[in-house]
Amino acid sequence: MADISKLSIAADQDEPTPEKKPGYSMTTPGPRISQPMARDITTDFSAAASALNTGQLVKDEYFTLFEAVGALEIMDPKMDSGFLNPGETLEDDYDVLRELLPEEVLGIMDQMLCYEVS
Incomplete structure (x- = not known):
């Protein structure tokens, strides 16, 4: 069984301190503006996926x-x-306008009757 605690991609990401957050001052209270931070998670994702065994699934409650x-x-x-x-x-590829032989018409009717009975 794999240790799934290694699967968290954001586990190593430090929460910025108030001094580092834009729009926030330690001396004057003000609105807290959060801005998205984009980063490449390809290596983190690959490392987390390699911790899974074949057939294992990581999912959320939904x-x-x-x-x-x-x-x-x-x-x-x-x-x-x-x-x-x-x-x-x-x-x-079937041409619906072509002439049918009497045997073909009877075959179609027989098949439709079978569908109707069942």
């Missing part, structure tokens, strides 16, 4: 089984209804 199954469906040919294999298209 990530449910429904979202997990939805995430697994993407790009899976059996689960993703919009996935197309290379060379496949959504266009039908």
